[in-house]
Amino acid sequence: LCGGRSFRHWWRVEGYDIGRCKDCGLVQVLQEVTVAQLQELYSSGYYNGDNDKVYRNYLADPAAKIAHFGRRFDRVCRENNLTKPGRLLEIGCAFGLGLVAARERGWTVCGAELSAHAAAWAREHYGLDVRSEPDALQHMPDASQDVVTMWDVMEHLQEPREMLREIRRILAPGGVLYFATCDVGSLGARLYGRHWYLIAPPYHLIYFDHESTRQMLEREGFMVRRICNDGRPSAGELGPA
Numbered sequence: 001l002c003g004g005r006s007f008r009h010w011w012r013v014e015g016y017d018i019g020r021c022k023d024c025g026l027v028q029v030l031q032e033v034t035v036a037q038l039q040e041l042y043s044s045g046y047y048n049g050d051n052d053k054v055y056r057n058y059l060a061d062p063a064a065k066i067a068h069f070g071r072r073f074d075r076v077c078r079e080n081n082l083t084k085p086g087r088l089l090e091i092g093c094a095f096g097l098g099l100v101a102a103r104e105r106g107w108t109v110c111g112a113e114l115s116a117h118a119a120a121w122a123r124e125h126y127g128l129d130v131r132s133e134p135d136a137l138q139h140m141p142d143a144s145q146d147v148v149t150m151w152d153v154m155e156h157l158q159e160p161r162e163m164l165r166e167i168r169r170i171l172a173p174g175g176v177l178y179f180a181t182c183d184v185g186s187l188g189a190r191l192y193g194r195h196w197y198l199i200a201p202p203y204h205l206i207y208f209d210h211e212s213t214r215q216m217l218e219r220e221g222f223m224v225r226r227i228c229n230d231g232r233p234s235a236g237e238l239g240p241a
């Protein structure tokens with residue numbers, strides 16, 4: 001968060017070092033991971049049980065998942081008094097099931113998804129506008145979206161502040177960013193330490209807590225409305241949360 005280079009080493013997991021910045025307190029994987037490595041990580045095996053850190057079968061029951069995402073999107077709208085459909089961008093939308101749910105509710109939707117495999121599926125099966133180029137967000141016009149959602153994506157990013165800067169540019173005035181990530185300050189994380197189920201490098205590169213989440217958002221000019229733990233894995237029985 002602060003650009004500091006001084007870390008307190010916490011754990012070594014699967015060959016990756018995880019440490020906490022001595023200045024801002026952000027917990028993170030200390031090695032660099034390249035975009036090419038990430039694209040490889042999120043190829044089709046990520047959604048199909050490549051290893052025990054990934055989704056077993058993401059598309060086992062799309063209708064159930066669309067319903068789940070729909071309920072979650074209703075909550076986003078309710079909590080932000082969004083009474084009329086608007087424009088939604090979902091970052092890390094996987095196969096587009098969340099976008100389908102929002103579209104059913106009258107929203108104009110588009111997505112960004114680093115997994116070329118999942119993005120192509122979303123385009124072909126649902127006719128969605130989902131882009132997978134690493135610079136897809138940079139091509140989106142300023143102030144073009146009312147809501148941006150990111151479910152369980154922030155912890156996968158190497159440069160979340162750059163992502164937030166793009167999101168802020170893309171959001172229309174008064175727009176809302178709504179996201180879920182893991183909380184390394186939670187009771188479970190503190191109890192289980194390096195064995196906590198969300199410690200999963202190189203998939204999860206950053207481990208936020210409330211304080212680092214708030215700091216990150218404020219440093220990028222967001223007004224933080226609410227940070228909460230709802231304790232539920234995001235999409236039911238789904239592998240990595």
Ligand SMILES: [Zn+2]
Nearest residue numbers: 002004021024
């Ligand atoms: Zn720092």
